[in-house]
Amino acid sequence: MKRSRTVWTAVALLLTALGASALPAEAATAATTRTTVCPTGWGSLPKAREAGTSTPVRNVRTARHTCYDRMVVDVPGASRSALGYSVGYVAHLYQDGSGREIHVGGGAVLEVRISAPAYDPETGKPTYPAEAGHRLPGVDLTGYRAFRDTRFAASFEGDTQLGLGVRTRLPFRVLRTDGHLIVDVAHSWNGTP
Incomplete structure (x- = not known):
């Protein structure tokens, strides 16, 4: 015992x-x-702001975040209020001026149009080294959850047109800061990262 x-x-x-x-x-x-709860109230409808600048686009870059993938269009020297844009899902991306279709990979295509040229307005010399129909220079989308492809469409009559291929039609938002137009695409609709 x-x-x-x-x-x-x-x-x-x-x-x-x-x-x-x-x-x-x-x-x-x-x-x-x-689990992190992510915002999902952005929706997937087109978003636009009227404005325009002659300050040229200098770069486009991307980043991965917990809840979304981000594309940043750099327009150094342009004020927030001068950055006009139109961003929305399209069935096909057609190049401004020529109407030529630009193939963009992914399950859905966001057309990103910024009211700023990708060339010097005085000389016409390109300020962003991209070619129509080609991937954006310096952008590697390895490891991204929402982004699948990027394409340069055109810079025509003061507007620069880009194609952003995403996994599927997902919620997105557009932000402006001095010198930057930002497009965030959520990883999901249900708020999980």
Whole structure:
């Protein structure tokens, strides 16, 4: 009887020790498995703002975030209020001026149009080294959840036209800051990253 009481006491002490040491690990596991809730109220309808600038586009870059993929069009020197745009899903991307179809990979295509040239208005010399129908220079979409492809369509009559291929028709938003037009595409509709 004494021996079984000793065994049960040892088992109880061991379980207490394990339980006490497991609590911080359980708390850490719970903290790491907690899901981030992402905004999904952006919708997928076209978005536009009237404005325009002669300040030229200098670069286009992308970034991955927890809830969305981001494209940034750099227009250094342009004020936020001068950056006009039109962004919306299209069945096909047609080049301004020629009407030629530009193939953009992905399940859906966002046409991104910014009211700024990709050339110097005085000399006509390109300020952004992109070619019509080709991928955007310096943009690598490896590891992106929403983005699939980028294409330069044209810079025609003061507007620059880009194609952004995404996985499927997803919610997006457009932001303006001084010198930047930003397009964020959510990873999902349901708010999970």
